[in-house]
Amino acid sequence: EIVLTQSPGTLSLSPGERVTLSCRASQSVSNNYLAWYQQKAGQAPRLLISGTSTRATGIPDRFSGSGSGTDFTLTISRLEPEDFAVYYCQQYGGSPPVTFGQGTRLENK
């Protein structure tokens, strides 16, 4: 099973700041099949990024993804108030079919 480890667990930042979230896999993710989701309290997750770096429909370009192999990042270039949420990475290239990271919580300082 591919285990995804996200770091840090929690980040306290202010609007306007730049942030980079990390997702590390226990083994190489096939085809860099790595997605990122945003989840706000009481809501379902929302797809941000698929295939490591492809933004989903309607996702602003301040969100960007990069990486390969076992190391992946999600960058938010300039935090907006609505970006404070929990972020999950997910791999879909290995076995079992799908695993998620444990999440990174982004808090408004």
Next chain:
Amino acid sequence: QVQLVQSGAEVKKPGSSVKVSCKASRGTFSTYAISWVRQAPGQGLEWMGAIVPIFGSAHYAQTFQGRVTISADESTSTAYMELSSLRSEDTAVYYCARGHNSLISTYFDSWGQGTLVTVFS
């Protein structure tokens, strides 16, 4: 964009079973994988299994093998997840999510609103 609407909250006793439904509208149902993902209170996301309705057979995460049954009814565009032998640790919000394609291993571009299942004696 497909819309997934799930059945309402459930309260169950330990040892019983629960069946949650997920109805799709405004989009294609049969040829896309539907997965079930659960989230315990304050915890992360856990994939349980998936089905591609047109193919019929489901795939399950090892953790839930033998306790979960995922099915789909193409005539009503509805997927189901049944979890048996419930215990308190199964208290969670259960989500259905549509995959981007017909592969079991895929990412999810549409999610249901979630169904809270509480296991309580």
